[in-house]
Amino acid sequence: MRPVAGRSELDLFCRLPYVLNDELDDDLASGRRRPEWMWMALRGDRLVARLAWWAPRAGEPPALLDILDLDDAAPGPAILDAGVRLFQTASAVVLPEGARPPEYNAFIPPRWRDDAEERRAVENRMAVLERTGARPLVERLRLEWRPGAPVAEPSGRLHFRPVAGREELVALMTLVLDGTLDAHSRADIARMPAEQAAAEHYDDELAHYRSPREWWRIATSPEGEPVGFVIPARNEYNPMIAYIGVLPAHRGNGYIDDLLAEGTRILAGQGVPRIRAATDVGNVPMARAFLRAGYEVIGRRIDMTWSEGGAE
Incomplete structure (x- = not known):
């Protein structure tokens, strides 16, 4: 278990798929992420778990844990144990002792409960953090407007x-x-x-x-x-x-x-x-x-x- 050595290891870190993978290079260049905040659990050359913290601006401390991924092909109990150990090991190095860890955010599919594999993946990640003392706060909808969608004209009421x-x-x-x-x-x-x-x-x-x-x-x-x-x-x-x-x-x-x-x-x-x-x-x-x-x-x-x- 170790942090990435630098941007040269992004390909290794991104072997586990996630919606934020495409943003990591820019985040590192801008200082919103640091290599020492991006940790991996490796078994040989196989990435079995990873996590990363993020800050809104360069020079600020971690504000979010926004990446926690597991090798979903690995056996359930073993991969959960690996995720817990990775979080504990990385937190002991990155976060101040005794401090409240930054909030965890997970981007997930809109109908994740309807697909057995997606549901297991989401619940496994939540289970890892629950074993470290985290509790769910809220589930949110992510929404998007695109050009071509209607834009209402002013009603005149306000x-x-x-x-x-x-x-x-x-x-x-x-x-x-x-x-x-x-x-x-x-x-x-x-x-x-x-x-x-x-x-x-x-x-x-x-x-x-x-x-x-x-x-x-x-x-x-x-x-x-x-x-x-x-x-x-x-x-x-x-x-x-x-x-x-x-x-x-x-x-x-x-x-x-x-x-x-x-x-x-x-x-x-x-x-x-x-x-x-x-x-x-x-x-x-x-x-x-x-x-x-x-x-x-x-x-x-x-x-x-x-x-x-x-x-x-």
């Missing part, structure tokens, strides 16, 4: 204007957290005040997008009262709907469709090849809004977390 600045957006984000159906947001406000959770989300994520802030929109009623907001943006990989929310006092009026249509129009107007988005499976109103707006489900994501105090 007016849109750019975001005035950080203070305004954080204040609206704080209000949106009241009654949220998003599992990550619910976990955040269980640990900290809503205003702090909103501010950290802005500072840790939204503030770092390189796409124009002029794309961000506040929706208002004809009287000028804020109703909600939408954050169309582009990260290092894709154009996306980064955040969208309706204020509690205005929920139940279908305004989410107006907000999503505005965000989609802004990105589509840039000639982008696709727009990505995600929402919790349990957030049924948001999922339905994406489908109405012409987005298609391209996959799912399972997120797992550890409790404070680190892995077992």
